[in-house]
Amino acid sequence: MSLFDQILGAAHDHPTVKNLADKMGVDPRTVEKAVAGLAEAHHQDGDTVGLAAKRTGIDESILAEVREAVGGEGSLAKFMQILDADHDGNPLDDIADFASKFFGKK
Template structure:
């Protein structure tokens, strides 16, 4: 189970995991994972979340919009962003690394 799978399970109305989301949208799970992570980051930035994510990933705004809708809309992105940016510093990478260390017994 990926970290994103665990986060999706905590967002009401979202698919249970990345594979289910990808299957619903007819896209590769790796693309779905990239889309979710990028949308979570760009949601915290000034500007249109989907457009910013499209610029960063090269994925079409249509696919990214479908991902947003499938996980429950902009409100779910707010929950997602809060879950991946636990310390609220606007940088979820350090938090994800901390979660990964915890999973593998690091400190």
């Protein structure tokens, strides 16, 4: 499962995401995808909003609004640090390790 899918799953039906969607006047699924796309794009080289737009198909203005609503680039960095348990700069290995422990395979 990709980082995008992991974050999308965590954001799905989350009350904060629903409140943000209501405040912005957009579908909660759009905000879920926006959060996942922004978090995934944050650790890549390039413009976070532009990369997330390519990944999700969501308009850049909506993505920029979501980014600011969650606390800007700094909050995305903190979120990625939380996911990167071993602090090697790559949260994907940590998610894979967590998933293997969760499903009893290592």
